[in-house]
Amino acid sequence: MRKNLTQKTILILAILLIFIGGFVGIPKGFSPAAVKQSITDRIHLGLDLSGGTHLILQVMVSEAVGATSDSDLQRILTDLQTASATGATATKPDPKGQPQIIRVTGVPLDKDNAVRSVLEDHYAAQYDIASGADNSYTLTMKVSVVRDIEQRALQQSIETIRERIDNLGVSEPVIEEYGPGTNEILVELPGIDDPGRVKDVIQSTARLEIHEVLGGPYPDQQAALQGNGGTLPVNSELLKAEEGANAGGQYYLLNRIPIVAGTEFRDAQPSTDVNGRPDVSFTLTTSGGDHFYQYTSANIGKSMAIVLDNSVREVATIEGAIRDQGQISGGGITQEEAQNLSLMLRTGALPASIHFLEERTIGPSLGADSIRHGVEAAIAGLIAVLAFMLFYYHGAGINADLALILNLVILLGFMGYTHATLTLPGIAGVILTIGMGVDSNVLIFERIREELRAGKSPAAAVDQGFSHAFQTIIDTHVTTIVSAAILFLFGTGPVKGFATTLVFGLLANLFTAVFVSRVIFEANLNRRQRGEAISIG
Amino acid sequence: MEFFHEVNIDWLGKKWYFLAFSLIFSISGLLSLFFWRGLPLGVDFKGGTLIYLKFDQSPDLNRVRQAADRVGLHDVSIVRFGHPVDNEIIVSLPQRDTREAELDTGRAAIVQTLQRNYAPNGAANAGKLDLDNATQETLAAFLTQADPMHLNNPAVEQVRYPQIADTILNYRDKVKDGLLGSIAELNGQVDSSVAAALEQGAYLSGFTVRNVEIVGPQVGAQLRRQALLATLYSLAGMLVYLWFRFELIYGVAAVVAVFHDTLITVGAFSLANREMTLTVVAAILTLIGYSMNDTIVVFDRIRENLRLVRRATLSEIVNKSINQTLSRTVLTSGLTFLTVLSLFLFGGEVLNGFSFALVIGILIGTYSSIAVAAPMLVAYQDWRARRGKAAALPAGKRART
Numbered sequence: 039m040r041k042n043l044t045q046k047t048i049l050i051l052a053i054l055l056i057f058i059g060g061f062v063g064i065p066k067g068f069s070p071a072a073v074k075q076s077i078t079d080r081i082h083l084g085l086d087l088s089g090g091t092h093l094i095l096q097v098m099v100s101e102a103v104g105a106t107s108d109s110d111l112q113r114i115l116t117d118l119q120t121a122s123a124t125g126a127t128a129t130k131p132d133p134k135g136q137p138q139i140i141r142v143t144g145v146p147l148d149k150d151n152a153v154r155s156v157l158e159d160h161y162a163a164q165y166d167i168a169s170g171a172d173n174s175y176t177l178t179m180k181v182s183v184v185r186d187i188e189q190r191a192l193q194q195s196i197e198t199i200r201e202r203i204d205n206l207g208v209s210e211p212v213i214e215e216y217g218p219g220t221n222e223i224l225v226e227l228p229g230i231d232d233p234g235r236v237k238d239v240i241q242s243t244a245r246l247e248i249h250e251v252l253g254g255p256y257p258d259q260q261a262a263l264q265g266n267g268g269t270l271p272v273n274s275e276l277l278k279a280e281e282g283a284n285a286g287g288q289y290y291l292l293n294r295i296p297i298v299a300g301t302e303f304r305d306a307q308p309s310t311d312v313n314g315r316p317d318v319s320f321t322l323t324t325s326g327g328d329h330f331y332q333y334t335s336a337n338i339g340k341s342m343a344i345v346l347d348n349s350v351r352e353v354a355t356i357e358g359a360i361r362d363q364g365q366i367s368g369g370g371i372t373q374e375e376a377q378n379l380s381l382m383l384r385t386g387a388l389p390a391s392i393h394f395l396e397e398r399t400i401g402p403s404l405g406a407d408s409i410r411h412g413v414e415a416a417i418a419g420l421i422a423v424l425a426f427m428l429f430y431y432h433g434a435g436i437n438a439d440l441a442l443i444l445n446l447v448i449l450l451g452f453m454g455y456t457h458a459t460l461t462l463p464g465i466a467g468v469i470l471t472i473g474m475g476v477d478s479n480v481l482i483f484e485r486i487r488e489e490l491r492a493g494k495s496p497a498a499a500v501d502q503g504f505s506h507a508f509q510t511i512i513d514t515h516v517t518t519i520v521s522a523a524i525l526f527l528f529g530t531g532p533v534k535g536f537a538t539t540l541v542f543g544l545l546a547n548l549f550t551a552v553f554v555s556r557v558i559f560e561a562n563l564n565r566r567q568r569g570e571a572i573s574i575g
Numbered sequence: 576m577e578f579f580h581e582v583n584i585d586w587l588g589k590k591w592y593f594l595a596f597s598l599i600f601s602i603s604g605l606l607s608l609f610f611w612r613g614l615p616l617g618v619d620f621k622g623g624t625l626i627y628l629k630f631d632q633s634p635d636l637n638r639v640r641q642a643a644d645r646v647g648l649h650d651v652s653i654v655r656f657g658h659p660v661d662n663e664i665i666v667s668l669p670q671r672d673t674r675e676a677e678l679d680t681g682r683a684a685i686v687q688t689l690q691r692n693y694a695p696n697g698a699a700n701a702g703k704l705d706l707d708n709a710t711q712e713t714l715a716a717f718l719t720q721a722d723p724m725h726l727n728n729p730a731v732e733q734v735r736y737p738q739i740a741d742t743i744l745n746y747r748d749k750v751k752d753g754l755l756g757s758i759a760e761l762n763g764q765v766d767s768s769v770a771a772a773l774e775q776g777a778y779l780s781g782f783t784v785r786n787v788e789i790v791g792p793q794v795g796a797q798l799r800r801q802a803l804l805a806t807l808y809s810l811a812g813m814l815v816y817l818w819f820r821f822e823l824i825y826g827v828a829a830v831v832a833v834f835h836d837t838l839i840t841v842g843a844f845s846l847a848n849r850e851m852t853l854t855v856v857a858a859i860l861t862l863i864g865y866s867m868n869d870t871i872v873v874f875d876r877i878r879e880n881l882r883l884v885r886r887a888t889l890s891e892i893v894n895k896s897i898n899q900t901l902s903r904t905v906l907t908s909g910l911t912f913l914t915v916l917s918l919f920l921f922g923g924e925v926l927n928g929f930s931f932a933l934v935i936g937i938l939i940g941t942y943s944s945i946a947v948a949a950p951m952l953v954a955y956q957d958w959r960a961r962r963g964k965a966a967a968l969p970a971g972k973r974a975r976t
Contacts, residue, residue: 525809
């Protein structure tokens with residue numbers, strides 16, 4: 039018995055040391071400042087305590103689906119030509135609302151079989167193909183393919199944003215998927231309390247494309263429609279030229295399918311044009327360059343437009359074949375814009391545009407205030423509880439107090455080891471842990487008192503008290519852990535921070551209230567004469 | 576010492592009082608929710624922009640409003656916040672001024688117009704740096720540009736001035752709580768040449784942005800749904816666990832009691848016209864856990880007594896169990912109430928809604944495990960007996976002891 043007790047005591051001390059190490063670490067010295075520094079290194083504070091910016095953004099993934107189906111549409115057009123199905127054409131009936139649907143219409147009767155087999159050979163893996171009236175076909179991208187593209191667009195956006203933010207020199211940013219299935223990204227920027235520039239850099243899609251010019255410039259959309267007989271031709275789009283570019287503010291009719299797509303740019307650098315004005319020079323990838331060379335050599339004399347984020351930056355006439363170099367000027371860009379733009383082109387275009395859904399900025403002074411208030415409240419509550427337990431339970435109160443303090447040490451140690459984030463609601467979770475810790479002790483002590491009243495010997499009363507209370511403690515703790523775990527899984531933000539500390543706290547509490555407190559009782563009983571009363575108020 | 580000794584209260588005999596009490600509070604909450612105040616939603620759930628500002632002296636709300644008017648923000652609500660000596664206000668813009676494409680236009684507009692139209696001799700400060708709202712980046716850029724220490728070496732400047740900017744901002748935010756009294760205060764903190772340069776090229780606008788919350792309308796709806804789902808899932812999780820450990824009726828009774836607590840607490844938010852935020856939802860989840868905890872303690876005792884005491888009616892057993900655990904119930908509730916009360920009193924404004932919910936929730940949660948959950952077991956038993964079914968005591972599965 040005595041030997042067993044020694045082992046248990048050593049175990050408790052070892053755990054105490056391990057978890058103190060968890061949140062204090064190994065300080066460089068023993069001065070209060072060094073210890074404090076060591077603690078702040080290990081306990082990761084949430085933005086609400088440290089100050090910074092929290093952004094939720096949503097990736098418009100349907101644009102990425104649209105881009106994929108656009109390039110398939112381009113291939114279908116080529117295939118139709120190869121099959122010499124004259125009169126047949128492919129369009130998207132609703133490019134914005136249903137980017138996953140392509141329609142092939144006007145297939146001549148004699149080519150119907152050829153077209154059908156081409157479509158089925160080349161596209162059946164990605165599309166569900168349905169034939170309709172008048173030899174038309176509707177290709178609907180498979181749900182699994184759409185989901186795959188959306189997921190890739192989201193991941194690529196996360197990586198691109200991370201690279202851009204790293205390039206801006208923000209320290210320790212968090213950039214991760216937020217909430218399942220909603221295509222949202224959480225961005226946390228510690229220490230940034232005016233996120234203007236960061237947001238500009240994140241949000242700019244930087245989708246650079248080169249399109250064929252079909253008509254224009256038109257002074258407004260009305261004129262463009264009139265110039266084309268009331269409706270826009272198939273597979274075309276009307277885009278506005280950037281103010282300050284040549285023909286700024288006017289509209290151009292462009293082929294909706296780009297000659298060079300955003301993914302075909304390889305590098306970009308800020309530079310200056312012949313007049314010394316800032317511009318950005320870009321380089322295309324090899325395959326993009328080949329493609330561009332073919333197109334430009336075949337279309338000398340025609341116009342093409344450089345389009346950045348759906349606005350025309352520059353319109354130029356093709357004067358000779360170009361392979362892989364070009365400049366974007368126009369729009370009167372400033373030096374800083376040229377730098378930002380080339381940064382964004384280098385880090386890659388976002389596969390789809392981005393909307394900001396939520397922004398929270400916590401000023402550094404507020405964060406410091408919240409820590410002070412939260413910690414003050416926690417300490418005030420703790421002291422009140424500790425004092426009361428001593429007062430009400432006398433000797434046994436010491437057990438409870440030691441168990442409670444150990445509980446807090448373990449909780450903080452957990453936080454340190456797992457790099458969990460301590461947030462303001464997290465501090466509230468700590469306070470609730472104190473409450474639950476007290477509850478376990480009260481349950482046990484009240485039970486021991488009952489057993490003593492029933493005439494049991496101190497040792498038997500302690501034994502019975504613990505074993506009866508144990509059941510209740512397990513039930514209450516498991517129930518709360520179940521609900522906290524569910525909160526952790528389904529909750530977001532503050533709810534999650536709260537659930538984290540609560541789960542850790544309850545686990546620690548199971549150990550301290552049931553095991554540690556009991557060892558202290560047993561140690562006490564051992565030192566006493568048999569039958570002497572224990573101090574439990 | 577002991578507060579309760581051998582108490583013998585007939586709790587179930589008072590069930591009609593309990594029922595009346597619960598009904599009065601639930602129904603008044605419901606009436607307020609549906610017909611009077613509704614549930615005031617915070618920016619988390621409603622969408623919109625909240626800007627928390629702190630001033631160096633008592634802010635003149637009318638002048639702030641006039642300044643907002645000048646930039647075309649006519650529909651702002653401006654209220655004092657926190658302790659009066661803290662000189663803090665909340666400026667909130669309605670959802671329609673919060674466009675998702677450009678979330679923080681409202682914030683920028685408010686800050687700029689206050690710098691120009693509210694700060695002392697605002698117009699004269701045009702082109703100067705506002706030291707109360709400067710960020711590390713802008714301050715470092717200002718110092719590098721001015722080079723007051725005549726370092727004349729870009730490489731050194733790139734390192735030295737950002738460090739000085741850090742020192743200044745650290746002093747402003749951590750020591751002076753966000754607002755400098757005067758630029759001259761910096762003399763002890765940084766090189767006097769730096770302070771002199773700042774006297775020249777910077778000014779103090781007398782206010783600082785403490786906190787900004789901007790939530791687009793889409794997220795508001797999404798957060799509402801998520802919070803509701805998280806709560807329902809966690810209730811379902813507990814129901815299943817209790818079903819597994821006890822018996823279905825115990826789970827149902829506990830969940831009904833917890834639902835009763837949630838209803839009354841949410842009703843109290845409506846009656847007190849307090850805003851529902853994400854943090855308050857966290858508090859409600861806490862009180863659900865807490866009330867459940869209380870209920871289980873009583874249920875555990877009932878289960879134990881059902882095995883020990885053979886010749887007693889269920890109501891006698893329930894009464895006995897409540898009385899036996901009463902001492903623990905009061906102690907734990909009292910102590911938890913103490914910690915929550917300290918949070919309510921000292922936790923600061925940010926935690927105020929959270930602790931308000933818990934202060935109410937702990938009182939109601941303790942009450943409901945005695946007055947709602949336990950009587951439900953007896954009512955269920957009576958109902959089964961009336962229908963002629965075997966009066967099987969819902970003792971539950973044999974617990975492992």
